Amino acid sequence: MWSDTKEAVQKKVGDVHTRIMKKNYASVPNWWFHIILVTMLALSLLTCEGFGRQLQLPWWGVLLACSMAMFFTLPIAVITATTNQQPGLNVITELVIGYLYPGRPLANVAFKTYGYISMVQAINFLGDFKLGHYMKVPPRSMFVAQLVGTLVASAVYFSTGWWLLTTVENICDTSLLPDGSPWTCPSDEVFYNASIIWGVVGPLRMFTKYGNYAMLNWFFLIGFLAPVPVWLLSRQFPEKKWIKKIHVPVFLGATMAMPPARSVNYITWGVVGVFFNVYIYKKHKQWWARHAYILSAALDAGVAIMGVVIFFALQSKDIIGPEWWGLDMDDHCPLATCPTAPGIQVEGCPVF
Template sequence: MGIGLSAFSSALAEIYYFKPQTLTVSLMFLAIISYIIGTAMHTFIPQRGVFNWLNPHPFNKKENAFVIIMASAAANAALATEVLAVQRLYYDVNPSAAASIPLLFSSQLLGYGIGGLMRSVLVYPSKMFYPSILPLISMLDTFFRDRTATQRKIQVFWSVFSIIFVWELFPEWIFPLLTGFSIFCLAAPNSPAVSRLFGGSNGNEGLGFLSICFDWLYISALNPFTVPLKALISALFGYILCIAVFIAVFYGNVWKARNFPFLSQVLFYENATLYDQSLIMGANYQVDPQLVAEQGLPYYASTWVIYLIATNLALAATVTHLLIWNHNDLRAAWTWLSPASFQHTWNEIHWRFWKYDGHHGGVDDNDDLDPHYAQMLKYPDAPNSWYGLTAVLSLIVAFVIIYKCDSTLPWWGLVIALLLATVFILFVVALYAMTGIPLSIQTFVQMVAGYLHRGKPMANMYFVLYSYNTMNQAQLLLRDLKIAQYVKLPPRAAFAAQVIGTLFGATMNFVLMSSIISNRHDTLLSIQGSNVWSGQQVQQYNSQAIAWGGLSSELFSIGSRYHWVPLSYIVGLFVPIPFWLVHRYWPKLQTDLVYTPLICAFIGTLAAGVNASALSFFIVGFASQWWLRTRHPRWFQKYNYIVAAALDGGTQVMTFILSFAVFGAAGHIHLFPSWWGANQAGNYDHCMLLQ
């Protein structure tokens, strides 16, 4: 089942990557499908004779978790395929399969190796509870406990699942006005100002202020049932600031904002036409300063610049916030770099790995251990040497491959990329584990690479691959290790599931990517693409590499147009300090509950996508985490996460069906006939179409 679903999810993820409507293969979808398949296999495979080894007992929770972890490790379009796609489409560089597949393996597994060495700090403690996976754990508990004891929960799950499954037909297809219902848009459908502020039912339409969203697909981008209350409050402050800043920047014409679309992520000429980066590229895949002088420097939409600033503010604030409030935890995280730890790891390494005694590294008496982990101590641990060897082998492969794939990234650039990833794994994953809200380091590492490797956009892409992707893979590994901890899946089984799923998925990613680029080359290069295939994500990744890798000095250095983007990182380091000082001298104000990194991150949260869901997200979140948790705690404990799981599961299964049936994943798009509730010729909320 794990191999089958890994093949399915990895192929589907790569296909989705090249679609006009970008979708992901969700954890909840894989959980429900694997549960259905597993119970069906137990029902129909005979339990006697030669078949008994295939079906020795009922499908259980640990088996389901093993399949979920393996399939989820494969269920992403590996970032290396994005790099390879850009090389093929824009640079006429076509690395062989013999070089490409090791590139995929090394870039996917480096994060696993480094992240695994930090699991004693980022997985074992109770404060690292990963709220985003709690609905999944609640669902698995309900499915596999004694049916008589959980009958009510099962009824609630399948009732909510069925209702949302049918309901999603309406906002997703029949009645898309429900994606973003705005009374202001209906009252003033021809006002550009109303569209920018209140519109939000379509991508890059507007800020969606006071719009109500009835589509759980968009509301649950971060499941509001799982985000802790203090994180919600911080996010709400950031959201309000985002609206104020975006409006002020646009109407103040900062960075010539009114020349360009209100929300956009691509590069423009000053006259608002799309910037053609191919006209500034010289030999050896480098930007030619003379050609840049002829074409002029590109512009961003000003709201996108605010997003870049907010991302850097949040990342820097994360470092300071955790150093102030969690310094003891962070100090413990680096014990694996001590000489004693290296000696212990060296002593563990032996070709007869089954001789390892399974000791858990002296964590048994730690008072901060998750009680779930305390029950895991009976299983032999996956030793640090396994994770260390995974990282070392991946690093050796990476050193070879960056030269075989014409990356233009020198070996020392790879070392710096990995050092940055290692540091940020500790900070960013810790924040994610405590709040459920992920932060991206992509902008920051692109900035660093731009200054280290000036004029080399391809080197920038590889630097991002081995820094941002390494951190992201570590976050996925640590999240899945927490799933294993909650369901008591033995650590060695979890390690095997993750490595097998990752390697298998990366191979499938490469096969699908090669086939799609070979057959849809011209379509992927076009701006609009087709109604079936699109190169929008490849184009955006390449544009970012051009801006940061080729023009970082001209666009972002001190005195240049966007110099506040890198300077914001320095500012962000000081943002948490006032809150810490206030708490130190006036603790009753409880400023220790403020997550400054989330406030900063949400200042840029509306820079792209469908924004009408924000208000509904906060309404549901506060109803769950404040009203329900404080007024009806018993109901919250029993049903909050099982309802969240049912909503996610029903929505994602229906979305999967619709993506193939009507949204073009199977080759043809079948939109619902246009009517007042499905304005196919414009924005669904009837706000003015500005672009």
Template sequence: MATIEAKKGSFTEQKDAFADERGVELHEEEETENSSIEAVRIAVPITDDTSLVSVTFRFWVISAFLGALGATIQQYYAYRSASGTFSIFFVNLASFSIGKFLAQVLPTRSLSFFGHKFSLNPGPFNIKEHALIGISVSTAAGSAYATEILSATDLFLQDRVPAIGALLLIITTQCVGYGMAGSLRKYLVYPAEMVWWGNLVQVVFYNAIHNTDEFKNKRMVRGWSYMKFFWIVCGLIFLYQLLPQWLAPVLLYFDWVCWINPFNKNFWAIFSAISGGGVLSLSFDWSTIGGASLYYPLAPQLNSYLGMILNYWIILPIMWLNNILGTKTMGRPLTSKLFFDNGKRFDINTVLNDDHTLNDELYKAGPPANMSPLYALGFMTSFIALAGCVSHIVFFHGREILEQWKQASSQDAKQDIHSKMMKVYPEVPQLCSSIVTCEVYHLQLPWWGLLVSLALAWILTLPIGAMTAVTGYGPGLNVITELVCGYMLPGKPIANMAFKCYGYMAMYQATQLLGDLKLGHYMKIPPRSMFISQFWGTLIGAIFNYVTMTLIINSNRTYLDGTEDDPAGLWTGQGIQIFWGSGLIYGALGPARMFALDGKYGFVYLGFLIGLVVPAIQWALSKKFPKISWSKFNISIFAGGMGAFPAGYSMGILSSLITVLVFRFYLAKYHHSWWKKYAYITSAALDTGTAFTGLLIFLFLGGGISPKLNVNVPSWWFNHQSDNPDMPNYPYYQADRCGAADPTMWTGL
């Protein structure tokens, strides 16, 4: 595998090359120019060594290994009640160690591959090579959205897409945003105002670990070195996480209020984090909190958590206790399943044709299907979030974006130092995605439908990407794509899921790639190397997402399709059930039927009006009362928080909010020097240790390698299990020791 050679020389030595090759002349005063954003000035160096090679043999090997590992772990977490992450800091540390080792042991002699000479070991393991591995692995280490289509059709239609078709679906949906990301670079990557906050901690980490002298001079508590502090915190959280993740699942959802009256159905619905609102519920699992809470901007985080509190701690109890729109009829307040008026479960398979389209006559012959009112409210909040994002960006940042658009289109545009330094590297041509997968594998989505989904994504990626770059939060397109396709292709649930997947992923993948491009921008990695890295990660991730998905479905099918509840409360099909439920509502039954303006759920369309109007009112108030920071309230982020747990497992709200207030308010404001010194490294250590624990449990305790290695934890207070095989948590409903397993024990009905 060939390496790509970079141009030789430092940034200063290349200033004449800028003028010769790109038509840009740098004056002496511009060489000391820096970003207008203080955080970027602090975190990102303004030097670049263009002689460093980034795509090497070591890159291919390390990124493939860690990418496969990350894709496996993230796909595993997609079916778990706790949403863990494959920490990028774990990747950075592991790749650094492996890279250093390979730089010592690999031969340095040149080899020939199809007439092209390259070296297995082109020199010391360098910072650009290291960062490129991290970018590739971050592209691979996710649960591809297309696996939800594949899981839903397998679990609920007993129709497994062949392996080749499944891989094509995953790869095409993951790659569809590449072209958009390339085109939007000039608006969402190059301007200094587009920070992409999550990248700064990585830039600091990469530069710290590769700057040996500065790295060794950092001293933490008790005189520990920077890395000693990291490893101690990492090791402690690794051991601790075995409790909530394996030994004591009650700590994952510590529903202490529910224990006052555990068999009262109202207490259960309001205070249980597994089945209800999780009011005042605590979670002692770091994976439910996450390291970003230590350094993300305070205002967006508070917007999100206040939205959660409004929906799950105030609206949910009101709707449940008053049985508004038949909330109690559905059995639990948060569910994505459909029901008849009498509370009996609606089975879509009874009204589908052989090609999985709706048989309208069969459906009309029976009673209509209903959804949980709080699930319908989730659709409304999604509309608020999307409309609010566009409106907020237009009113509060529209002039800036318009100016950036004009500047980006001008050859004489003023750029910060990092944009100028990147001009030495050649660009990458744009790509297009294929229509073949939809046609060949009968996804019910015609070619023109695919084009509509991509056009919708193209229009909305700019405002969503801008908000994500500035605040760290941005809405998705999953619900609006369902709505549009539901009107275009009614009665076709698979088409609806495919339309949503392509439209949503085009936007989502574009924003992810834009974030990676900004990291490459900060690290001065050539764009073509970035493209190689991202595509390689996509390919690796697709393969291992599919393999892991298949293994987990085969071994946990009854827990994932809702036939049974996992007695330990660790395996769940909630995410897939939500995806499938949306496919039924928007695809099979159609929004014209389910959300008729004169019907039970017609209120959802008010979300568009609320999202558009609220930022306009804020903007008008900001002109009247300019001393108040009106823009800090973001209705889009607030509504996103309201819809954070559409089908339950609402744990971690209080624990996360406490963490944010301690680190991002108290410490950042009153002990700022301490916060600057410890926040980033502590966040990295906690996320890394948690990732190690998840890997250990998956591979060696949860049967990831072999079902024979599945270790069942003995029954004790924090992992309550009875001897009754039919009711493993008897007398409790689930592992949070809340709710009645025996229906005759319920009170407060």
């Protein structure tokens, strides 16, 4: 990763696609990006310092969050490009602002948004540029398309979110299930819970000697040292090619989506990933090289489009559809609902 990052900084990376693009199209001037950076940073400072300081985040918090996003974007982008797994800064940003500015949940959320989500969006834009690079789309056209798309998407997201919150009864209220709203908002619930854990309670009262989870700090050291045995084994047994394919950060990073995701999400993700990246890759490598990247983008777009279509065509008309296994909002694990207290007997559950 360090060598890839160094080559990217020194602009030594070049392939046939880069040579074709440089020969036929003008690149995007750096000052275009600089103008957007300065403008967005000024608007962010105005948002947090103005409007009665409702977000609770001071100016130095905005600058620190943006600095963290800029520092980590390149190395994490290299990991994402080589492994298709993106490590997150959500816990790190929450930990930093939780220690520096405790007792302020909105400041914690705002800091995480500027420090973590900014990096995620930057890597997503880089992915779009990569796709346009391979498809030979002019870089300046890609820049304009991304800028216009961001403005339109931001307006649509905000308007849609505001409309849902004001029109859908009991939205995101899981306490009313199964008779309440079907909109459970799992990702938003995780975001809210994180603001309470890291912002209200704070890491000082949870992950130090004053709390109950101080031992979890050892996992920072474990995660740092975990790749070392694999690296040593690959040096000791260079003929074992499979050892180099063990990527510990990928294994550990895969658990990042577990709070909002359910087991069925991981099962379907694993089935599709193994089928296309193992079977199709071995049996139909040319097809995989030509279509796998586009197929991944098409699957993501298809889910988003079908979600909109299903809501406006069915759910908004109170047409829920047939009741079947896939619509149940659980993990289909009866033991998960069984009580753990000894001596309690519930039908279908074991006695402890």
